[in-house]
Amino acid sequence: MNTTLVNNIKQDFLDKFNQEPLMIFSPGRINIIGEHTDYNDGFVFPAAVNKGIIAAIGKNLGNTSTVCASDFNDTIEFSIDSIAPMDKESWGNYVLGVIAEIQKSGKTIENFNMVFGGDIPSGSGMSSSAALENSVVFGLNELFNLGLTKTEMIFISQKAEHNYVGVNCGIMDQYASMFGIKNHALLLDCRSIEAKPFEINFKNHELMLINTNVKHSLSDSAYNDRRSVCESISKMLNIKALRDATEIDLQKVKDKVTPVNYQKALFVIQENKRAENASVAMQNGDLETLGKLIYGSHDGLQHQYKVSCVELDFLVERAKENKDILGARMMGGGFGGCTINLIAKDAVEGFKTSVAKAYKNEFDKDCSIYTVELSDGTHLIK
Ligand code: GLA
Numbered sequence: 001m002n003t004t005l006v007n008n009i010k011q012d013f014l015d016k017f018n019q020e021p022l023m024i025f026s027p028g029r030i031n032i033i034g035e036h037t038d039y040n041d042g043f044v045f046p047a048a049v050n051k052g053i054i055a056a057i058g059k060n061l062g063n064t065s066t067v068c069a070s071d072f073n074d075t076i077e078f079s080i081d082s083i084a085p086m087d088k089e090s091w092g093n094y095v096l097g098v099i100a101e102i103q104k105s106g107k108t109i110e111n112f113n114m115v116f117g118g119d120i121p122s123g124s125g126m127s128s129s130a131a132l133e134n135s136v137v138f139g140l141n142e143l144f145n146l147g148l149t150k151t152e153m154i155f156i157s158q159k160a161e162h163n164y165v166g167v168n169c170g171i172m173d174q175y176a177s178m179f180g181i182k183n184h185a186l187l188l189d190c191r192s193i194e195a196k197p198f199e200i201n202f203k204n205h206e207l208m209l210i211n212t213n214v215k216h217s218l219s220d221s222a223y224n225d226r227r228s229v230c231e232s233i234s235k236m237l238n239i240k241a242l243r244d245a246t247e248i249d250l251q252k253v254k255d256k257v258t259p260v261n262y263q264k265a266l267f268v269i270q271e272n273k274r275a276e277n278a279s280v281a282m283q284n285g286d287l288e289t290l291g292k293l294i295y296g297s298h299d300g301l302q303h304q305y306k307v308s309c310v311e312l313d314f315l316v317e318r319a320k321e322n323k324d325i326l327g328a329r330m331m332g333g334g335f336g337g338c339t340i341n342l343i344a345k346d347a348v349e350g351f352k353t354s355v356a357k358a359y360k361n362e363f364d365k366d367c368s369i370y371t372v373e374l375s376d377g378t379h380l381i382k
Pocket residue numbers: 034035036037038039127169170171172173332333334
């Protein structure tokens with residue numbers, strides 16, 4: 001967590017509202033493997049990271065609430081008694097959506113003030129949106145003693161995204177951000193919402209992120225389209241979700257779906273298996289196998305599920321040429337954002353330099369490279 005940012009956000013709050021706030025850190029996440037499986041009731045393998053949203057929050061005894069997004073230098077004011085969605089692209093919907101869902105759950109909240117900022121680049125596929133939603137629900141829960149459990153809170157965050165932002169996301173991002181454990185990744189079963197923590201120590205390897213700096217926009221109907229394809233094929237198969245299907249089951253409906261949609265469903269079934277196999281490989285300390293699964297995941301996301309983009313593919317191709325990189329793939333919803341790379345520690349510096357140069361040559365823009373630490377989930381900063 002970025003302590004300078006914590007101090008700045010707190011100072012900003014004190015200057016604006018002249019009261020002592022509660023301070024919250026809500027992390028972003030990475031995902032080792034298991035992409036687009038969460039809304040198919042399948043397995044994902046995310047971890048919370050040390051980058052995320054810092055929020056300062058306190059009561060407002062008047063008739064209005066004020067929320068300031070320090071990164072956008074933008075403020076919204078509203079009354080807690082009349083919550084309604086804003087324009088489609090507004091960040092305010094992440095906040096207002098959470099409030100609306102808390103109210104729908106029958107809990108009462110009063111007006112409040114909030115200042116927030118973060119160090120996850122938005123659109124990087126590291127879930128800045130889930131981090132923001134979780135910071136709001138967590139902060140309001142503390143401030144007004146709502147008695148919500150963490151599980152209730154993540155479903156509120158998810159519904160805010162469905163109903164106010166318009167993205168029918170799964171539960172991975174909100175779960176990872178809320179329940180993260182320092183130095184661990186979580187093999188989450190998105191049906192039972194139970195996770196098995198895995199301590200991450202890749203010895204002489206580590207995870208490195210490369211941001212294409214191409215901003216993805218999930219609300220672009222592509223994400224929701226993928227989800228409805230999966231749901232309609234599940235219906236045809238008479239199952240609750242694709243998690244319940246095998247490749248053989250899928251063949252039964254082959255002549256009823258387009259080849260393109262068939263490949264999408266096949267990807268989900270295979271990706272779910274890859275996530276499970278990855279957990280076995282990790283248990284055995286078998287990084288070679290883990291790496292191959294990660295490359296396999298990208299291949300499917302690129303060719304079958306079709307959610308990659310040329311910049312992501314370029315970065316994965318450069319990784320494949322380097323024997324010190326065991327696996328690389330696009331991470332998150334797709335169409336931009338980061339790749340995640342499993343790389344030998346002593347190869348990091350050399351690869352950083354060469355890939356940055358190659359990327360600049362090819363696209364005439366810069367990529368950004370980060371190493372991240374795995375962090376605890378949403379919590380109060382003492
Ligand atoms: C986004 C969504 C998640 C998940 C991923 C793809 O991050 O918010 O629920 O579906 O895409 O794995």
